[in-house]
Amino acid sequence: MEWLLDLGYFGLFIGALLAATIIPFSSDFLLVGMLAAGGNVVWTVVWASLGNWAGGMVSYWMGRGGRWEWIEKWFKVKPETLEKQKAKIDRWGSWLAFLSWLPLVGDLFALGLGFYKVNVWQVALFMLIGKTARFVGWAAAVEWIRPMFA
DSSP states (O other): OHHHHHTTHHHHHHHHHHHTTTSOOOHHHHHHHHHHTTOOHHHHHHHHHHHHHHHHHHHHHHHHTOOHHHHHHHHOOOHHHHHHHHHHHHHHGGGGGGGTTSTTHHHHHHHHHHHTTOOHHHHHHHHHHHHHHHHHHHHHHHHHHGGGGO
């Protein structure tokens, strides 16, 4: 992960993008590492947010390319289960994109939103807001704690 920080903001962007796909990786550590290395708070939040959002949208489009028949055949998921999930996605819709930053389930939300073909523009907007809020929170916590170690 250190090699990503050596690439500066570009490395932060790439790491955050990868972390928002199905690759198990933490963009939070990259953000904290960049701030600890003296990165500008605003630019660090911007690049982490954009990278994580782009990765979330990759997951969305991966889901969008999925087919019910494939899920039933390869993962042995019954059509009734898919219908139940679709009802939940239909109920919450693009609002679930706000939560796409959550560990483990966030990637599944992005995949599911794409799979069930929820409005891409709403998903993109809500996902960007949710992921940015997460990084603003982390940056605020780092900035609040930093003076204690100075």
